[in-house]
Amino acid sequence: xxxxxxxxxxxxxxxxxxxxxxxxxxxxxxxxxxxxxxxxxxxxxxxxxxxxxxxxxxxxxxxxxxxxxxxxxxxxxxxxxxxxxxxxxxxxxxxxxxxxxxxxxxxxxxxxxxxxxxxxxxxxxxxxxxxxxxxxxxxxxxxxxxxxxxxxxxxxxxxxxxxxxxxxxxxxxxxxxxxxxxxxxxxxxxxxxxxxxxxxxxxxxxxxxxxxxxxxxxxxxxxxxxxxxxxxxxxxxxxxxxxxxxxxxxxxxxxxxxxxxxxxxxxxxxxxxxxxxxxxxxxxxxxxxxxxxxxxxxxxxxxxxxxxxxxxxxxxxxxxxxxxxxxxxxxxxxxxxxxxxxxxxxxxxxxxxxxxxxxxxxxxxxxxxxxxxxxxxxxxxxxxxxxxxxxxxxxxxxxxxxxxxxxxxxxxxxxxxxxxxxxxxxxx
Amino acid sequence: xxxxxxxxxxxxxxxxxxxxxxxxxxxxxxxxxxxxxxxxxxxxxxxxxxxxxxxxxxxxxxxxxxxxxxxxxxxxxxxxxxxxxxxxxxxxxxxxxxxxxxxxxxxxxxxxxxxxxxxxxxxxxxxxxxxxxxxxxxxxxxxxxxxxxxxxxxxxxxxxxxxxxxxxxxxxxxxxxxxxxxxxxxxxxxxxxxxxxxxxxxxxxxxxxxxxxxxxxxxxxxxxxxxxxxxxxxxxxxxxxxxxxxxxxxxxxxxxxxxxxxxxxxxxxxxxxxxxxxxxxxxxxxxxxxxxxxxxxxxxxxxxxxxxxxxxxxxxxxxxxxxxxxxxxxxxxxxxxxxxxxxxxxxxxxxxxxxxxxxxxxxxxxxxxxxxxxxxxxxxxxxxxxxxxxxxxxxxxxxxxxxxxxxxxxxxxxxxxxxxxxxxxxxx
Numbered sequence: 001x002x003x004x005x006x007x008x009x010x011x012x013x014x015x016x017x018x019x020x021x022x023x024x025x026x027x028x029x030x031x032x033x034x035x036x037x038x039x040x041x042x043x044x045x046x047x048x049x050x051x052x053x054x055x056x057x058x059x060x061x062x063x064x065x066x067x068x069x070x071x072x073x074x075x076x077x078x079x080x081x082x083x084x085x086x087x088x089x090x091x092x093x094x095x096x097x098x099x100x101x102x103x104x105x106x107x108x109x110x111x112x113x114x115x116x117x118x119x120x121x122x123x124x125x126x127x128x129x130x131x132x133x134x135x136x137x138x139x140x141x142x143x144x145x146x147x148x149x150x151x152x153x154x155x156x157x158x159x160x161x162x163x164x165x166x167x168x169x170x171x172x173x174x175x176x177x178x179x180x181x182x183x184x185x186x187x188x189x190x191x192x193x194x195x196x197x198x199x200x201x202x203x204x205x206x207x208x209x210x211x212x213x214x215x216x217x218x219x220x221x222x223x224x225x226x227x228x229x230x231x232x233x234x235x236x237x238x239x240x241x242x243x244x245x246x247x248x249x250x251x252x253x254x255x256x257x258x259x260x261x262x263x264x265x266x267x268x269x270x271x272x273x274x275x276x277x278x279x280x281x282x283x284x285x286x287x288x289x290x291x292x293x294x295x296x297x298x299x300x301x302x303x304x305x306x307x308x309x310x311x312x313x314x315x316x317x318x319x320x321x322x323x324x325x326x327x328x329x330x331x332x333x334x335x336x337x338x339x340x341x342x343x344x345x346x347x348x349x350x351x352x353x354x355x356x357x358x359x360x361x362x363x364x365x366x367x368x369x370x371x372x373x374x375x376x377x378x379x380x381x382x383x384x385x386x387x388x389x390x391x392x393x394x395x396x397x398x399x400x401x402x403x404x405x406x407x408x409x410x411x412x413x414x415x416x417x418x419x420x421x422x423x424x425x426x427x428x
Numbered sequence: 429x430x431x432x433x434x435x436x437x438x439x440x441x442x443x444x445x446x447x448x449x450x451x452x453x454x455x456x457x458x459x460x461x462x463x464x465x466x467x468x469x470x471x472x473x474x475x476x477x478x479x480x481x482x483x484x485x486x487x488x489x490x491x492x493x494x495x496x497x498x499x500x501x502x503x504x505x506x507x508x509x510x511x512x513x514x515x516x517x518x519x520x521x522x523x524x525x526x527x528x529x530x531x532x533x534x535x536x537x538x539x540x541x542x543x544x545x546x547x548x549x550x551x552x553x554x555x556x557x558x559x560x561x562x563x564x565x566x567x568x569x570x571x572x573x574x575x576x577x578x579x580x581x582x583x584x585x586x587x588x589x590x591x592x593x594x595x596x597x598x599x600x601x602x603x604x605x606x607x608x609x610x611x612x613x614x615x616x617x618x619x620x621x622x623x624x625x626x627x628x629x630x631x632x633x634x635x636x637x638x639x640x641x642x643x644x645x646x647x648x649x650x651x652x653x654x655x656x657x658x659x660x661x662x663x664x665x666x667x668x669x670x671x672x673x674x675x676x677x678x679x680x681x682x683x684x685x686x687x688x689x690x691x692x693x694x695x696x697x698x699x700x701x702x703x704x705x706x707x708x709x710x711x712x713x714x715x716x717x718x719x720x721x722x723x724x725x726x727x728x729x730x731x732x733x734x735x736x737x738x739x740x741x742x743x744x745x746x747x748x749x750x751x752x753x754x755x756x757x758x759x760x761x762x763x764x765x766x767x768x769x770x771x772x773x774x775x776x777x778x779x780x781x782x783x784x785x786x787x788x789x790x791x792x793x794x795x796x797x798x799x800x801x802x803x804x805x806x807x808x809x810x811x812x813x814x815x816x817x818x819x820x821x822x823x824x825x826x827x828x829x830x831x832x833x834x835x836x837x838x839x840x841x842x843x844x845x846x847x848x849x850x851x852x853x854x855x856x
Contacts, residue, residue, distance in 0.1 A: 001436070002436055002499040002500055003436060003499070003502065005433050005435070007433070008429070008430055008431060071430040071431070072430055072511065072512060072802070072803070073803050074431060074506070074508070078502070080502070083500065084500060084575065102530070103803075104799075104802070104803030104804045104805070105803070106842070110803075143799075143803055146800045146801075147512065147803070165849060166845040166846070166849070168849075169845045169846075169848050169849040169852065170805065170842075170845060170848075172852050173796055173799050173800075173805065173845075173848050173852065174799060174800060175800055368601055371532075371571075371601050371602060372574045372601075372602060372603055373574075374500070374532070375500070375501050375531075375532030375533070375538075375571055375575070376532045377532070377598065377601065414534070414598075414842045414843060415842060417594040417597045417598055417601075417843075418594070418597075420597050420598075420601050421593060421594070421596075421597040424597065424600050424601065
């Protein structure tokens, strides 16, 4: 079997919330000294997602309209067996990959964008604001807003805005308004521009601008693409579908691998399996793959920190490199984040999830091999997971173990070919 | 039902060859006066495809290995219902689109690339040469060669080579050697460069260079991405799958629409349905959509002409704008071809296929509307078909007819965002 497809009616009816199943209680978000950051949340997020953020309900119903839009964008996504890669590696392992690149925007981000747009509209929002770095999240939210009849405004880190004109084009094509950040649309942006009119911007600044605008208007909501529990919750459609598909294939996973920036793809893919592990029903290794240049889990500290650079969010207990850490400009822009989903962080702390850091040169080497063997060009982010999977498969070649390795294939790299070009020309 | 998926075992076992069912005999290829062009064909093409070119067998078995690779790259592709678009247009028509963009290279081209690489390898080839303009065909053949353990050399029109660095990157990533044409690798290329070292190149020149190289070496074969019968034959997997899928949906098509450059996507999608029409089993309109700027079917002559600019191919009876016609540099590079598949041409001549020409501005307007409503960004080529489908759906709104409209969605536009950007900025 090369691919396992599910009928559209097999889209999960409920998302899986890991909060009640965590092995120790999740440390609650805190206000910074003298701050009231938590009180700001109800002013920028919809009631729907705020309830989910702290919910202790294990299963949360997916609204019918959200399921309908999931169908429209092509869910369930197929699970592929990587036979070409197995052959190339001459491994007895069986490698599967869950194809989130089948989404029209090319990554898993749309799964939560649709849900967030839905709850915001139900709550009376007319417009959503957000930030984007590499552009994947802004693209997904622009399309989700188009499908839910909302307006969308994306603050895009200025250096990306200038370097990635096609990302801007696709957001505009979906009807999104794209503004280079820092901008003169917000007080915070104007302040930064007055100090340095050529400021290249950062994800932290863009978050602050998008939140500031949402705080100003009653009918404008803010939307975040990773880190928070409601985001990972929405992404569990990935893992729940994968469970059904592995069952059809007659497989039990021995190793599951995903890449981590804020943790939403990885969390969405593995949380339903972690439940089985905690219930004693599954013996599986979970590996989070991150860039060596932004080694949040492998070198960060487990402590309270802000989710953004400007300190507008509540303090979250997580692994962090410090909210003022500036990751180098690697090609896997989606993984350049100083912090981590508190749920993923707790599970790493508890030893249930392992973390591994991968060099940029190696991820492109793995991506090229994968593309030659399987056809699909993985996003640089996704290459981190593939690289670790290939290492695991090579280990199996040595030991003779016939492990079942499952990779969360978060997205394709067709809008990231510059990185591949640099690699092929020996510049990386 | 939003999408109709088929199990991988439902990939057709045979291709459909329209030659025996054509309503009048196909005029045979001819040598030019004093030329022996037809005699060159066995020196550049594999026996497998040459047999198929002139075959009068209605059904031709798909080799098992080709079917295996079709599975690996994700065939069968799904058929989607465009409910979002129907709603946007407020039409009683039901619109379906066959998703060839689900291929890892983003278009239908891989269907024949895999088959051609297979037959060439069976025949002892070690390397394939080809030309590419916009890049889709060169990308597909590079991947097919990687999957079939062959080398691949792509002569890429110099102006595209310079303007589309990402196309070059993806071909190289798949292991293809990419050479800007005219090049100093061939006598013909050197001759042109000696006259004009800055020559921008053309598809005709690139074909001549690729053929010249294949003629020189025993183990080097040449591969063509459209026009010829074996190419359209391989593409009939599209139409055969669509037949099964429409049956599952309980639909009979009233209108089928595809875009035409050389005719391979359109032919592959509609030939199996044309058989049913000729058999009196189906009452359906077939519309070929072409660019107004390269109006082969709507303004060309039906006569013998060369398939390439340099006159190295045999003469084919087809609609043509003249083999020295230079189409303007439109964004739908895949449709910039002076000629047409002889089979498609004959069916147009016989009135079984209708043709319609569409302005560039209108195709992007349609593409943006489609992307906002359905999520997927169509390739500029594909936008021609979508534009005609939208016109047909609007007619249904006026007449109240509940027609079933089927669009062959030949590919996505993620590597063509420059055209969309120009359109959104008002430059088109």
